[in-house]
Amino acid sequence: MPRKKLKDANNVSLNITSQIKDTILTDIEIDPVALQYLPSPSEKIIRLNENPDPIGDNIYSPVAGIVNRHTDRVLLKITDTCSVYCRFCFRKEMVGKGAGILSKKEIDTAFNYIATHTEISEIIFSGGDPLTLSNKRLQNLISRLETIDHLKIIRFHTRVPMVNPNRIDTGFINIINQCSKAFYLVLHVNHEQEINAPISGMLDKLSRTPAVLLSQSVLLKNINDNITALENLFRALINNRVKPYYLHHPDLAPGTGHFRVSIKKGQQLMSVLRERVSGLCLPTYVLDIPGGFGKIPIDARYIESLDNNAYLLKDHKGQRHTYDDTQASDSSE
Numbered sequence: 287m288p289r290k291k292l293k294d295a296n297n298v299s300l301n302i303t304s305q306i307k308d309t310i311l312t313d314i315e316i317d318p319v320a321l322q323y324l325p326s327p328s329e330k331i332i333r334l335n336e337n338p339d340p341i342g343d344n345i346y347s348p349v350a351g352i353v354n355r356h357t358d359r360v361l362l363k364i365t366d367t368c369s370v371y372c373r374f375c376f377r378k379e380m381v382g383k384g385a386g387i388l389s390k391k392e393i394d395t396a397f398n399y400i401a402t403h404t405e406i407s408e409i410i411f412s413g414g415d416p417l418t419l420s421n422k423r424l425q426n427l428i429s430r431l432e433t434i435d436h437l438k439i440i441r442f443h444t445r446v447p448m449v450n451p452n453r454i455d456t457g458f459i460n461i462i463n464q465c466s467k468a469f470y471l472v473l474h475v476n477h478e479q480e481i482n483a484p485i486s487g488m489l490d491k492l493s494r495t496p497a498v499l500l501s502q503s504v505l506l507k508n509i510n511d512n513i514t515a516l517e518n519l520f521r522a523l524i525n526n527r528v529k530p531y532y533l534h535h536p537d538l539a540p541g542t543g544h545f546r547v548s549i550k551k552g553q554q555l556m557s558v559l560r561e562r563v564s565g566l567c568l569p570t571y572v573l574d575i576p577g578g579f580g581k582i583p584i585d586a587r588y589i590e591s592l593d594n595n596a597y598l599l600k601d602h603k604g605q606r607h608t609y610d611d612t613q614a615s616d617s618s619e
């Protein structure tokens with residue numbers, strides 16, 4: 287198939303990386319990588335259920351940059367910059383709007399918030415993308431976090447390594463190697479095509495550090511909403527020592543309806559996968575409840591409660607089995 291030059295509707299070249307260009311293998315109108323970045327006229331269609339703050343970040347933001355929805359962990363939106371702009375982005379209304387990195391004062395306030403809330407054991411760097419920051423800046427932030435005793439885990443959610451594998455340079459590898467806290471790296475990847483040789487090389491480097499490697503993907507119409515695409519993606523990830531963590535049902539960000547599949551379809555895909563692939567391959571299929579109520583698993587239900595402490599369990603073929611739970615003895619709390 288002919289390759290078209292990547293231009294948007296106004297004939298402007300898209301800001302995409304050479305890594306992305308290398309992973310676009312078919313016509314850009316149908317290519318599962320190109321479709322993630324290509325503007326579509328459908329983006330102008332704002333559906334009634336869509337919302338600029340689709341997962342309710344704002345109501346749980348006590349200080350600039352921090353989202354504290356759960357007692358033990360906070361999200362820190364350190365920057366609004368990404369190295370690419372995904373058309374289905376759930377933080378579309380915030381990302382790339384020019385605010386840049388939090389100011390020194392805002393960072394001080396955010397870190398002070400974490401330091402004074404001793405119940406917080408985990409910080410999740412999100413954005414924007416934390417890996418658009420320089421190693422020097424990251425090292426500085428991490429060194430400050432290392433002085434907070436009750437903080438045990440530093441987690442990065444990032445798309446940068448997948449679109450610019452060279453960003454995982456010696457400097458960044460050293461940061462992970464020297465970090466005294468548990469370090470988790472959650473990579474955003476949606477299609478097997480994104481995992482080519484340079485990406486495998488980069489993942490190999492990362493897998494030799496103490497960082498735990500996880501992935502998150504978004505279930506996207508015409509991109510990965512079929513068994514083969516999901517199976518190949520998750521297999522490629524575990525082969526590269528990355529454990530699929532979450533498969534997100536797309537959030538209700540404005541103008542993203544053309545990416546949205548039904549929950550029913552998502553559940554069907556997950557139950558077929560459950561039978562086909564290793565448990566290692568399986569992410570949890572989650573939905574962020576609109577309004578800020580958090581993420582919940584929305585996998586098809588396999589279990590139904592009956593009377594008399596019995597359960598009805600459904601296997602992959604749809605056959606039902608009863609399970610007697612009367613012999614269990616729960617300890618009282």
Ligand SMILES: *Cc1c(COP(=O)(O)O)cnc(C)c1O
Pocket residue numbers: 341353354355356359360361410581
């Ligand atoms: C997604 C999210 C987290 C992380 O949730 P996990 O289930 O721990 O991955 C934390 N805080 C906020 C506000 C989130 O949206």
Ligand code: SF4
Pocket residue numbers: 368369370371372374375376377378381413414415444445474
């Ligand atoms: S990398 Fe993440 S935050 Fe950035 S545009 Fe894509 S989905 Fe949005």
